Amino acid sequence: MAKDFVTRQENYSEWYNELVVRADLAENSSVRGCMVIKPYGYAIWEKMQHTLDTMFKETGHHNAYFPLFIPKSFFEKEAEHVEGFAKECAVVTHHRLAKSPDGKGLVPDPDARLEEELIVRPTSETIIWDTYRRWIKSYRDLPILCNQWANVVRWEMRTRMFLRTAEFLWQEGHTAHETSEQAEDESVKMMHVYADFAEKYMAVPVVRGVKTANERFAGAVNTYCIEAMMQDGKALQAGTSHFLGQNFAKAFDVKYLSRDNKLEYVWASSWGVSTRLMGALIMTHSDDNGLVLPPALAPLQVVLVPIFKTDEEKQMIDALADQLMTDLKAKNISIKYDDDAKTKPGWKFNEYEFKGVPVRVTLGARDLKEGKVEVFRRDTCEKDLRSTEGLAEHIEKLLKDIQQNLFDKAVKLRAEKTRNVDTWEDFKKEIEKGGFLMCHWDGTTETELKIKEETKATIRCIPIDAPQEEGKCIYTGKPSHQRVIFARNY
Amino acid sequence: MAKDFVTRQENYSEWYNELVVRADLAENSSVRGCMVIKPYGYAIWEKMQHTLDTMFKETGHHNAYFPLFIPKSFFEKEAEHVEGFAKECAVVTHHRLAKSPDGKGLVPDPDARLEEELIVRPTSETIIWDTYRRWIKSYRDLPILCNQWANVVRWEMRTRMFLRTAEFLWQEGHTAHETSEQAEDESVKMMHVYADFAEKYMAVPVVRGVKTANERFAGAVNTYCIEAMMQDGKALQAGTSHFLGQNFAKAFDVKYLSRDNKLEYVWASSWGVSTRLMGALIMTHSDDNGLVLPPALAPLQVVLVPIFKTDEEKQMIDALADQLMTDLKAKNISIKYDDDAKTKPGWKFNEYEFKGVPVRVTLGARDLKEGKVEVFRRDTCEKDLRSTEGLAEHIEKLLKDIQQNLFDKAVKLRAEKTRNVDTWEDFKKEIEKGGFLMCHWDGTTETELKIKEETKATIRCIPIDAPQEEGKCIYTGKPSHQRVIFARNY
Numbered sequence: 001m002a003k004d005f006v007t008r009q010e011n012y013s014e015w016y017n018e019l020v021v022r023a024d025l026a027e028n029s030s031v032r033g034c035m036v037i038k039p040y041g042y043a044i045w046e047k048m049q050h051t052l053d054t055m056f057k058e059t060g061h062h063n064a065y066f067p068l069f070i071p072k073s074f075f076e077k078e079a080e081h082v083e084g085f086a087k088e089c090a091v092v093t094h095h096r097l098a099k100s101p102d103g104k105g106l107v108p109d110p111d112a113r114l115e116e117e118l119i120v121r122p123t124s125e126t127i128i129w130d131t132y133r134r135w136i137k138s139y140r141d142l143p144i145l146c147n148q149w150a151n152v153v154r155w156e157m158r159t160r161m162f163l164r165t166a167e168f169l170w171q172e173g174h175t176a177h178e179t180s181e182q183a184e185d186e187s188v189k190m191m192h193v194y195a196d197f198a199e200k201y202m203a204v205p206v207v208r209g210v211k212t213a214n215e216r217f218a219g220a221v222n223t224y225c226i227e228a229m230m231q232d233g234k235a236l237q238a239g240t241s242h243f244l245g246q247n248f249a250k251a252f253d254v255k256y257l258s259r260d261n262k263l264e265y266v267w268a269s270s271w272g273v274s275t276r277l278m279g280a281l282i283m284t285h286s287d288d289n290g291l292v293l294p295p296a297l298a299p300l301q302v303v304l305v306p307i308f309k310t311d312e313e314k315q316m317i318d319a320l321a322d323q324l325m326t327d328l329k330a331k332n333i334s335i336k337y338d339d340d341a342k343t344k345p346g347w348k349f350n351e352y353e354f355k356g357v358p359v360r361v362t363l364g365a366r367d368l369k370e371g372k373v374e375v376f377r378r379d380t381c382e383k384d385l386r387s388t389e390g391l392a393e394h395i396e397k398l399l400k401d402i403q404q405n406l407f408d409k410a411v412k413l414r415a416e417k418t419r420n421v422d423t424w425e426d427f428k429k430e431i432e433k434g435g436f437l438m439c440h441w442d443g444t445t446e447t448e449l450k451i452k453e454e455t456k457a458t459i460r461c462i463p464i465d466a467p468q469e470e471g472k473c474i475y476t477g478k479p480s481h482q483r484v485i486f487a488r489n490y
Numbered sequence: 491m492a493k494d495f496v497t498r499q500e501n502y503s504e505w506y507n508e509l510v511v512r513a514d515l516a517e518n519s520s521v522r523g524c525m526v527i528k529p530y531g532y533a534i535w536e537k538m539q540h541t542l543d544t545m546f547k548e549t550g551h552h553n554a555y556f557p558l559f560i561p562k563s564f565f566e567k568e569a570e571h572v573e574g575f576a577k578e579c580a581v582v583t584h585h586r587l588a589k590s591p592d593g594k595g596l597v598p599d600p601d602a603r604l605e606e607e608l609i610v611r612p613t614s615e616t617i618i619w620d621t622y623r624r625w626i627k628s629y630r631d632l633p634i635l636c637n638q639w640a641n642v643v644r645w646e647m648r649t650r651m652f653l654r655t656a657e658f659l660w661q662e663g664h665t666a667h668e669t670s671e672q673a674e675d676e677s678v679k680m681m682h683v684y685a686d687f688a689e690k691y692m693a694v695p696v697v698r699g700v701k702t703a704n705e706r707f708a709g710a711v712n713t714y715c716i717e718a719m720m721q722d723g724k725a726l727q728a729g730t731s732h733f734l735g736q737n738f739a740k741a742f743d744v745k746y747l748s749r750d751n752k753l754e755y756v757w758a759s760s761w762g763v764s765t766r767l768m769g770a771l772i773m774t775h776s777d778d779n780g781l782v783l784p785p786a787l788a789p790l791q792v793v794l795v796p797i798f799k800t801d802e803e804k805q806m807i808d809a810l811a812d813q814l815m816t817d818l819k820a821k822n823i824s825i826k827y828d829d830d831a832k833t834k835p836g837w838k839f840n841e842y843e844f845k846g847v848p849v850r851v852t853l854g855a856r857d858l859k860e861g862k863v864e865v866f867r868r869d870t871c872e873k874d875l876r877s878t879e880g881l882a883e884h885i886e887k888l889l890k891d892i893q894q895n896l897f898d899k900a901v902k903l904r905a906e907k908t909r910n911v912d913t914w915e916d917f918k919k920e921i922e923k924g925g926f927l928m929c930h931w932d933g934t935t936e937t938e939l940k941i942k943e944e945t946k947a948t949i950r951c952i953p954i955d956a957p958q959e960e961g962k963c964i965y966t967g968k969p970s971h972q973r974v975i976f977a978r979n980y
Contacts, residue, residue, distance in 0.1 A: 027621075027624070029556070029557045029617065029620075029621065030561060030564075030617070030620050030621075031557045031559045031560070031561060031608065031617070034557035034558070034559060035557075036554070036555065036556050036557065036621050037554060037555040038554055039552035039553065039554045039636060042552070042553050042554050042555055043552065043553070045555075046553060062529035062532070062533065063529065063532050063533070063536060064526070064527060064528055064529045064532050065526070065527040065532055065535075065659065066519070066526050067519045067521045067524035067525075067526065067657060068524070068610070068641055068643065068657050069521045069524060069580070069657070070521070071520060071521060072587065072595075072596055073595070074520075075587075075596065076595055076596060082596070086587050086596055087586060087587060088585060088586055089585070089586065089587065090559070090582045090584075090585060090608070091582060091583065091584040091585070091586070091587060091598045092580045092581060092582050092583075092610070093581065093582075093583045093584065093598060094581040094583065095578060095579070095580060095581070095645040096577060096578055096579065096581070096645065097562065097565075097576050097577065097579065097581060097607075097609070105562075105563070105566055106562055106565065106566060106572070106576055108581045108583060108607060117587075117598060118521065118580070119587070120558070120582070120610070127519065127520070127521070130519075130520050131517075131519065131520075131526050134517070140832075146529060150641075151558055151640075151641065153558065155585040155586065167557060167558050167559070169555065342630075
């Protein structure tokens with residue numbers, strides 16, 4: 001299949017771009033940096049959304065919706081936040097178009113200039129904390145545990161579908177608490193929720209860690225993150241959760257009457273994952289034959305393809321297909337019987353393989369007469385002739401195996417591409433090979449930036465479960481107590 | 491309850507505005523015309539979304555996502571559409587903020603002016619048909635049945651929460667077909683889907699009809715709609731479905747190779763409902779004691795409130811509450827046991843009544859000793875002392891009764907406020923009393939506009955099931971074959 005499809009080996013970057021388009025996941029639009037998410041891609045995103053939303057609700061969160069626009073002055077209120085987010089953004093300056101003076105086309109109406117420019121939200125801390133000021137009077141109003149599913153815009157210069165687009169879809173949780181500890185606990189908890197989602201549903205192993213000061217969210221005291229490794233050995237930040245201290249409460253004057261009857265600033269967290277997860281999902285599992293999807297997030301888990309010559313054969317196949325559909329639907333497995341006469345079995349094989357459908361069952365008249373069907377699993381591309389007896393149970397088990405196998409494979413690859421590096425000479429060589437380099441670092445931003453400048457590698461995170469170990473900084477030789485992860489990243 | 495709450499009689503408009511805020515549904519934000527949808531309001535919207543989304547999928551539609559921004563020139567391509575939508579809109583002119591020359595604050599960076607302005611979508615026909623041009627080559631690619639859940643912006647001068655806001659949430663379906671008939675059938679089908687949703691879930695009776703040329707969507711050949719009547723007798727357009735002919739296919743050059751091997755322009759429909767439905771829901775059922783919600787869309791359907799003095803009594807109540815929760819959850823009924831010690835039963839009664847929780851069960855120690863509980867239904871505010879025997883079944887039936895009763899009440903009110911009017915003198919008097927006036931009309935935009943100018947009444951729709959009947963136009967006396975609905979509207 002896909003003979004004209006570039007391999008990962010040949011050009012990983014091109015392989016990804018082509019895969020996204022040819023598997024009908026997304027495409028570039030006529031608006032620079034903005035993509036169209038096509039129905040098949042959106043169906044995967046919907047499954048992600050649904051799963052995450054359930055996990056958020058189970059941890060006590062409620063959804064709400066806040067304005068798309070943020071007054072320019074709001075960004076000026078938090079000193080670090082403005083540096084990070086009020087730079088490359090979409091600025092609304094007018095609220096009307098009018099006929100242009102030459103009568104040709106439309107221009108922003110000079111009489112409809114906004115008194116204050118509005119920014120299309122790049123993230124919503126400011127508008128939300130402006131709102132929380134009205135919601136919070138006393139400790140009785142806390143905690144507030146809100147989440148929002150929304151679109152945001154960051155005017156990126158270089159864009160890639162799902163990984164970095166000007167507009168993207170995401171969720172952003174924004175919570176308000178009485179104490180510093182509660183707010184930080186919340187941000188740690190949500191890092192774990194993200195990690196569970198990535199590992200159990202996406203089958204993407206992640207490292208749980210803390211960002212260095214340099215990589216921290218603009219306005220955060222601490223940024224927790226989950227970091228994944230793609231097949232080419234590059235790191236991908238898959239989700240972040242921020243402990244914001246009292247920074248936004250102070251910027252927006254949000255105080256509460258404490259249990260001790262004192263006015264105190266409120267403590268905050270925020271956390272988000274985006275359609276970037278789609279990029280992580282695609283790049284972790286897919287291969288040179290196209291998309292590979294973990295069954296937990298595949299919009300279609302099983303496809304049935306008939307092969308027959310006579311009407312009589314077709315009837316025999318239909319009967320089995322009906323039975324299988326009933327059995328699998330009862331097990332909550334999504335299934336499609338593709339007996340469309342307009343396309344041939346070979347075309348169908350290619351199509352579903354390229355789109356990453358986890359299991360294909362070929363119902364061939366010849367095999368069926370011997371009570372057999374061919375079961376194809378997309379993760380390994382293995383075919384297996386199976387008895388029709390207990391087929392539904394076999395498929396159910398197979399889907400679980402595939403889910404586990406994809407995770408195990410990704411864990412194995414990550415282990416192979418993760419190693420300790422202890423000298424600067426080695427570092428410079430090793431970083432060219434990709435993967436995670438576990439190194440000692442002296443803890444300064446200065447050193448981190450120098451290493452980035454020389455090698456394009458950044459500290460992806462300080463793993464939360466890394467053992468304490470005495471060592472010397474890879475670059476300065478100064479003492480260090482723990483290894484951190486260096487890598488090049490998406 | 492709510493002694494300081496204005497009644498519908500006193501001031502219907504103020505009653506609505508206050509209700510929205512005090513029932514924790516939404517509030518105005520710091521951004522002019524944009525609202526914050528609070529968690530309780532959003533939970534109702536989520537139930538609406540979920541139900542509609544299921545109905546769309548059952549009728550063969552898939553979700554997708556298209557860009558927030560639309561290049562200005564796209565609006566210029568469809569002559570009527572530009573008049574309707576490229577007027578009051580949010581215009582993005584810059585993609586960066588920079589420090590202002592005086593060093594104080596931020597200004598749009600003059601070096602980051604966009605070559606072509608981007609409009610925040612007021613509706614997405616243009617960007618979607620620009621996309622469909624790439625998706626459609628032959629009749630085999632048709633139909634395309636896409637829906638998008640999104641935010642849109644229309645710069646309204648006078649805004650009211652849910653009813654008319656600058657930014658609002660909605661879904662927009664956009665379909666592409668081989669023939670005119672298929673596209674028009676689709677738009678009619680979706681009008682019926684909307685009507686079913688309004689009546690079965692929202693318990694809001696609606697008239698299914700066609701808009702006059704004057705009230706038609708800008709760019710449509712025909713606009714189908716569902717029209718509801720609020721308690722004050724004003725009409726509210728609750729959903730529209732447009733047959734777009736080939737207008738957008740021509741504007742964006744979308745042709746397909748037909749079964750006859752000819753290049754033909756594609757036929758289109760689009761259809762949408764928005765957070766405006768929240769306004770319709772609130773205004774149809776609520777009363778002077780606050781919100782009233784139909785059980786099908788209530789985030790919380792049943793609340794249990796304990797009344798007790800001793801720990802022993804509390805234990806007895808807890809046991810019954812546990813049992814009821816188990817029983818009702820098994821019936822998929824959402825239930826909460828509010829035994830929060832910080833608030834008193836009276837406060838709880840008021841709170842849940844104001845928030846429109848359909849059923850409240852008071853578990854009073856005294857009643858319970860006699861095997862009884864008090865069941866309160868929000869729609870009629872009736873209380874009933876019931877045996878604890880078969881209580882779950884009783885509540886399940888009661889929720890169905892409430893759903894039906896709300897619909898019946900709304901149908902009755904609408905019938906009372908709907909009447910035939912046959913003279914212009916009567917019309918001018920009757921329109922002041924509100925409601926739907928069923929009148930003959932000569933079919934011209936001229937007459938429609940004159941009537942609007944003189945009375946502020948518009949033709950809400952030409953009902954699709956109205957009987958053919960000879961008559962004379964209420965205004966010009968010219969012949970007419972069918973009555974249409976005149977009303978003042980939201």
